[in-house]
Amino acid sequence: MNQQSDSSALSVTEQLARLKSAVASQTQPTILQLFAEDPRRFEDFHVRFGALLFDYSKQRLSRAMLAELTALAQAAHVPARRAALFAGNAINNTEGRPALHMALRDFVSPRIVVNGEDVLPDVAETRARVAAFAESIRDGSLKGATGKRFRHVVNIGIGGSDLGPAMAVRALKPFCTRELALHFVSNVDGADIADTLEALDPAETMFIVASKTFTTQETMTNAATARAWLVASLGEAAVSRHFSAVSTRLDRVAAFGIPPSKVFGFHDWVGGRYSLWSSIGLAIVIAIGAKNFEAMLRGAGEIDRHFQEAPLERNIPVLMALVGIYNHNILGCATQAIIPYDQRLGRFPAYLQQLDMESNGKGVTRDGQKVHGATGPVIWGEPGTNGQHAFFQLIHQGTEIVPVDFLVAAKPLEADAHHHNLLVANCLAQGEALMKGRTLAEVEALLRAEGLDGAAIAALAPHKVFSGNRPSSTLLYGELDPATLGMLIALYEHKVFVQAMIWDINPFDQWGVELGKELANRLAPVVADGKASLAALDASTAGLIAWRRQLQG
Numbered sequence: 028m029n030q031q032s033d034s035s036a037l038s039v040t041e042q043l044a045r046l047k048s049a050v051a052s053q054t055q056p057t058i059l060q061l062f063a064e065d066p067r068r069f070e071d072f073h074v075r076f077g078a079l080l081f082d083y084s085k086q087r088l089s090r091a092m093l094a095e096l097t098a099l100a101q102a103a104h105v106p107a108r109r110a111a112l113f114a115g116n117a118i119n120n121t122e123g124r125p126a127l128h129m130a131l132r133d134f135v136s137p138r139i140v141v142n143g144e145d146v147l148p149d150v151a152e153t154r155a156r157v158a159a160f161a162e163s164i165r166d167g168s169l170k171g172a173t174g175k176r177f178r179h180v181v182n183i184g185i186g187g188s189d190l191g192p193a194m195a196v197r198a199l200k201p202f203c204t205r206e207l208a209l210h211f212v213s214n215v216d217g218a219d220i221a222d223t224l225e226a227l228d229p230a231e232t233m234f235i236v237a238s239k240t241f242t243t244q245e246t247m248t249n250a251a252t253a254r255a256w257l258v259a260s261l262g263e264a265a266v267s268r269h270f271s272a273v274s275t276r277l278d279r280v281a282a283f284g285i286p287p288s289k290v291f292g293f294h295d296w297v298g299g300r301y302s303l304w305s306s307i308g309l310a311i312v313i314a315i316g317a318k319n320f321e322a323m324l325r326g327a328g329e330i331d332r333h334f335q336e337a338p339l340e341r342n343i344p345v346l347m348a349l350v351g352i353y354n355h356n357i358l359g360c361a362t363q364a365i366i367p368y369d370q371r372l373g374r375f376p377a378y379l380q381q382l383d384m385e386s387n388g389k390g391v392t393r394d395g396q397k398v399h400g401a402t403g404p405v406i407w408g409e410p411g412t413n414g415q416h417a418f419f420q421l422i423h424q425g426t427e428i429v430p431v432d433f434l435v436a437a438k439p440l441e442a443d444a445h446h447h448n449l450l451v452a453n454c455l456a457q458g459e460a461l462m463k464g465r466t467l468a469e470v471e472a473l474l475r476a477e478g479l480d481g482a483a484i485a486a487l488a489p490h491k492v493f494s495g496n497r498p499s500s501t502l503l504y505g506e507l508d509p510a511t512l513g514m515l516i517a518l519y520e521h522k523v524f525v526q527a528m529i530w531d532i533n534p535f536d537q538w539g540v541e542l543g544k545e546l547a548n549r550l551a552p553v554v555a556d557g558k559a560s561l562a563a564l565d566a567s568t569a570g571l572i573a574w575r576r577q578l579q580g
C-alpha cells in the first residue's frame with residue numbers, strides 16, 4: 028500500500044474511502060502473519076507511559092497502514108487543531124465556545140486565557156471551596172438540621188452530571204471514606220429515587236443537585252421529590268442545611284433555596300461529559316478526599332501533556348484514535364467493546380458511551396455538510412470475566428467483528444493475589460484467542476485425541492472452529508488508583524477528539540438529544556391527562572397511549 032505520495036490532493040474523507048477500497052481489494056495479512064513477518068512488532072506496536080502500557084500489536088494494522096493513517100491525521104490538521112483546543116479557541120463552533128476541561132487539571136501552565144481572562148485563579152478557588160465543603164462533610168463538622176452529622180450523600184444529576192461521579196466513586200472504592208455512603212439518583216423513573224431514599228434517614232442525608240444547566244427535567248424532578256421528602260420530615264428550614272448544588276447557572280440555583288456557601292459553579296467551556304473534573308466532581312471529593320481527587324486531576328494532566336508533546340507515532344490517544352478509525356472506517360466494524368478486567372470499572376463503559384457517542388455521533392461536518400462515511404461507532408461493554416460467560420461467544424465466533432479494548436491492572440488492591448492472577452490470565456487469554464483462533468485441522472486433531480470417531484468429528488468440528496484474526500488492544504496499568512483513573516479517562520477523551528478532527532465533526536455539542544426532550548415535554552401533559560385528545564399524534568404513539576389508559580382503568 029503506497030498511496031501517500033499521490034494522495035495529498037484528496038480530502039481526508041476521500042483518502043479514507045480510498046484506503047478502504049484498497050484494503051477490500053487485496054488480501055490483507057492476518058494478525059498472526061504480521062507477527063510472523065515482523066519480529067519487532069510488539070516492540071514497535073506498544074507505547075509505555077509511566078506504568079501504563081498500551082498494546083495495539085494485536086490489531087490488523089500493518090506498518091504501512093499505520094503510516095497512511097498517521098499521514099491522514101496530519102492531513103486532518105490534528106496537531107494544529109489540538110493546539111487550538113488547548114489554546115482555548117472556540118473549537119465548539121456551534122455553541123461558540125472553547126472546550127477547556129483540561130484547564131481544570133492543569134497545575135503546570137502559568138495562565139490559561141479565555142475571553143481575555145486568566146481562568147486558573149478561579150479554577151483554583153472553586154477547587155479549594157469544594158475541598159473545604161467536602162472535608163466538612165467527611166469529618167462530620169458540618170451538621171444537618173437536627174445536629175446529626177451526614178452519613179449519606181445523594182448526588183442528583185444525569186448524563187455528565189451523574190456518570191462521571193458515579194463511575195469514579197465506584198472505581199475508587201478502596202480510597203473512599205467509610206464514614207458515609209454515596210448514592211446516585213439519575214433516572215426520572217420514580218423507582219430510582221424511591222429505592223435510594225427508602226433506607227435513608229433525612230436527618231443524616233445531604234443532597235447534591237448537579238446540573239450544568241439546572242433545567243434538566245430528570246434532575247429537577249428528582250430534586251423536587253428529594254426536597255419534598257426532606258421537608259416532610261424536617262420542615263422547610265432544613266432545605267438550606269441539607270442541599271448543595273453544582274451548576275453553571277447560579278441564578279437558577281438561588282430559586283431552589285440553596286445558600287451560596289453550598290453552591291459551586293463551573294464554566295460553560297466545560298462540557299457536560301467532561302465535567303467530572305469540575306465542581307461536578309464534588310461527590311467524588313466527598314468520597315475520596317481532596318488529596319486523592321487532586322491525584323486524579325494530576326494523572327489526567329499528565330496525559331494532557333503526553334497528548335500535546337508526544338510525536339503522533341508514539342502518542343497513545345492518537346494511536347487509539349487511528350486504530351479505531353481503521354477498524355470502523357476501513358474494516359467496517361460497527362461497534363467497539365470496552366472490557367475492563369477490573370470490576371470497579373464496571374461503569375467505565377457506560378461513562379465512555381456518553382463521552383464517545385454523544386461527542387462523535389454526528390451526521391454533519393463542522394460547517395454543516397453531510398458527512399461522507401461513518402462517524403462514531405457504537406460503544407459498549409461490561410467487565411470481564413463476567414462478559415466471557417455472556418456475550419463473548421459472539422465476539423469469538425459471531426459474524427460481527429467486534430474490536431475490543433481490554434483494560435487490566437498489573438496489581439490488585441486486595442491482598443489476595445490468586446484472584447488477580449486468574450483475572451489477568453483470563454484477560455490475556457481472550458486477546459490471544461481472538462487473535463489466534465483455532466483452525467479446523469487443529470479442532471479435528473483435538474477431537475481425534477479425545478477418541479471421537481470420524482463421523483462424530485465431522486459433525487462437531489465446525490462448531491469448535493474459531494476464525495481468529497479478531498482485533499484487540501490492551502491497556503495494562505499499575506493499579507487502579509486515582510491518578511491511573513484520571514489517566515484512563517483523559518486518554519479516551521483525547522482519542523475521541525482526534526477521531527472527531529479526522530471526521531471533521533464538532534465533538535463538543537449534542538443537538539441530537541434535543542428533539543426527544545422537546546417531544547417528551549409536549550407529550551407529558553397528554554400522558555398525564557387521561558382525557559387529553561390524541562388526535563394530533565401519530566397512530567402508533569396514540570395507540571400506545573390509548574392502551575396505557577385502558578390498563579390504568
Ligand code: F6P
Pocket residue numbers: 185186187188237238239240241242243246299300385537540
Ligand atoms: O441531554 C444531554 C445532556 O445535556 C448531557 O450532555 C449532559 O451531560 C446531561 O444532559 C445533563 O445536563 P445538565 O448537567 O445540564 O443537567
